[in-house]
Amino acid sequence: MAEIKKKGWKELAHGDVLEAGTAAEFETGNWRSERPVRDMNKCISCLICWINCPDSAVILKDGKMTEEFDLKFCKGCGICAKVCPPKIQAIKMVPEKKSGK
Amino acid sequence: MAGDKVARTGNEAMAEAMRQINPDVVAAYPITPATEVAQLFSQFVADGKVDTEFVTVESEHSAMSACIGASAGGARAMTATASQGLALMNEMLHIASGLRLPIVMPEVNRALSAPINIHGDHSDTMASKDTGWIQINCENSQEAYDSIIQAVKICEHPDVLLPAMVSDDGFIISHCMEVIHMLSDDEAKKFIGEYKPERFLLDVDRPYTLGALDLQDYYFEHKRQEIEAMNKASKVIVEVGKEFGKKFGREYGLFEEYRMDGAELVILVMGSTAGTTKTVVRELRKNGIKAGLLKLRIFRPFPFKELSDALRGAKALAVMDRSDAFNSFGGPLFEDVRSSLYDLEKKPLITNYIYGLGGRDIGLDAIKGVYDDLKKMTETGKVEQVVNYLGVRE
Numbered sequence A: 001m002a003e004i005k006k007k008g009w010k011e012l013a014h015g016d017v018l019e020a021g022t023a024a025e026f027e028t029g030n031w032r033s034e035r036p037v038r039d040m041n042k043c044i045s046c047l048i049c050w051i052n053c054p055d056s057a058v059i060l061k062d063g064k065m066t067e068e069f070d071l072k073f074c075k076g077c078g079i080c081a082k083v084c085p086p087k088i089q090a091i092k093m094v095p096e097k098k099s100g101k
Numbered sequence B: 001m002a003g004d005k006v007a008r009t010g011n012e013a014m015a016e017a018m019r020q021i022n023p024d025v026v027a028a029y030p031i032t033p034a035t036e037v038a039q040l041f042s043q044f045v046a047d048g049k050v051d052t053e054f055v056t057v058e059s060e061h062s063a064m065s066a067c068i069g070a071s072a073g074g075a076r077a078m079t080a081t082a083s084q085g086l087a088l089m090n091e092m093l094h095i096a097s098g099l100r101l102p103i104v105m106p107e108v109n110r111a112l113s114a115p116i117n118i119h120g121d122h123s124d125t126m127a128s129k130d131t132g133w134i135q136i137n138c139e140n141s142q143e144a145y146d147s148i149i150q151a152v153k154i155c156e157h158p159d160v161l162l163p164a165m166v167s168d169d170g171f172i173i174s175h176c177m178e179v180i181h182m183l184s185d186d187e188a189k190k191f192i193g194e195y196k197p198e199r200f201l202l203d204v205d206r207p208y209t210l211g212a213l214d215l216q217d218y219y220f221e222h223k224r225q226e227i228e229a230m231n232k233a234s235k236v237i238v239e240v241g242k243e244f245g246k247k248f249g250r251e252y253g254l255f256e257e258y259r260m261d262g263a264e265l266v267i268l269v270m271g272s273t274a275g276t277t278k279t280v281v282r283e284l285r286k287n288g289i290k291a292g293l294l295k296l297r298i299f300r301p302f303p304f305k306e307l308s309d310a311l312r313g314a315k316a317l318a319v320m321d322r323s324d325a326f327n328s329f330g331g332p333l334f335e336d337v338r339s340s341l342y343d344l345e346k347k348p349l350i351t352n353y354i355y356g357l358g359g360r361d362i363g364l365d366a367i368k369g370v371y372d373d374l375k376k377m378t379e380t381g382k383v384e385q386v387v388n389y390l391g392v393r394e
Helices: A048-052 A079-083 B010-021 B035-046 B060-073 B083-098 B141-155 B185-192 B219-248 B273-286 B304-310 B332-340 B364-380
Strands: A017-019 A034-038 A058-061 A064-069 A091-095 B005-008 B025-028 B053-056 B104-109 B134-137 B164-169 B178-181 B208-210 B255-258 B265-269 B291-296 B298-300 B316-321 B349-355 B387-390
Touching (some): A034 A064, A048 A058, A048 A079, B010 B035, B010 B104, B010 B164, B010 B185, B025 B035, B025 B060, B035 B053, B060 B083, B083 B104, B083 B219, B104 B141, B141 B164, B141 B178, B141 B219, B255 B273, B265 B273, B265 B364, B273 B291, B273 B364, B291 B304, B304 B332, B316 B332, B316 B364, B349 B364, B364 B387
Parallel strands (some): B025 B053, B265 B291, B265 B316, B316 B349, B349 B387
Antiparallel strands (some): A017 B208, B005 B178, B134 B298
16 A cells, blocks of 8 residues: 555544545555355345445445345455344355355 | 613623524533623523523533533533632543534633632633633633633634633622623624534434544544644634724733733732733833733743743743642742743743732732832842732731
8 A cells, every 4th residue: 555645733624523424545445354145036125235244345236136236345244144134144254265255 | 882771790791692692502510609600691591592402410520521522513502600610520520622612602701629718710621721721811700701701612613623721710700790891692692603613423324433532643644633723723713803993993812911011020910810910000001110921821822932031021920820739839820931931042031920819808008019029139130039929927
């Protein structure tokens, strides 16, 4: 990663102010050890995983679930698999090495 | 001079100033001797005289927390406290200043426990002297009223953006009725102006994070900014004090020089004791003794440079502390004054008097005795005792 030039006290915004939306600049997906894999035959598009994903990595298309996750940001926390309703179990966490991708 | 001439106690004067400021949010918890300030203000809320959201909280820690939240959200926020309440707030005081929130807090000086005592001394605000708050000390109700109004303008100045506590002495001022001049509501409103923060958390068009974790890489820079704000506050305090004087006839600065023209024997004091000292100075001057008084108004930021300039001509100086620092040397005011004079080529002889702890009365004779001591010092050229305890039984 390139060295970021840190600002001096005269240039910084006052009082510990951080602009919003900086998460977009941090690709949290690059240290993932597991990735979610969705079985589209089981998924009922309830959107529970979408609303729970802390990194907005669940991708919707026309209001429906897709097979894709945004792997730039998915850090493999497994929340999506955990919140998927017990009777559905459409998402499995697969170790990165064996994912074959 | 405009406005009404009215009789008000210190607490009433502070509450009236709050009414005229009409803050968006007040969160407060009762504590003697400041209880009345918030109590009277809550009556203004109940009577519909202000538009304030009044938050009754379970402690002073929560009162300051609520003010911090409100101020960060973009509101003009105030609270009032004293003594133990201020001590309980301590953690949040640092957060208010560190986040650069211009909260104004009337504060009534009272001794800290233990032993438990409800009367006026300065140990509470002195224990908060390093919290990054501006500290304005008032001699009487008039100054307390005027200073609270000025504090809003000082704190919200873009070069400052720091919180301020405005203090007067518990019971001696807070519960004593005096004649004061009040501004009209309209004059007060115009003087402080509308609060327009540059950034505030409820601004949905420009969202940001306030108070994020700030480690080795940026904490120091943010603290340096805060130090700079305190450096700049002196100038703003003087400007606002001058503007207030121009408009309403009562000018304020960093300190008041009373009969300092050619003064050789000088007492430096804060708060209500300045009033007592003025009487003694007048008497001494009548007898040809070159006595003077320097009443410090702004303790934070401490006016190092201005003070040393003002004290240049003094031969002997007594610094009066209404609290002790328990550093086994002297009071907190003494430390800073003595340090300010270090670079003077010709320094006055300097001595410290700890007085009035727990509200112990200090009369004209005691002050007169201090001037006698100063006189003796100039005659012998020696400081017999650096730190003295005035009025304690041996």
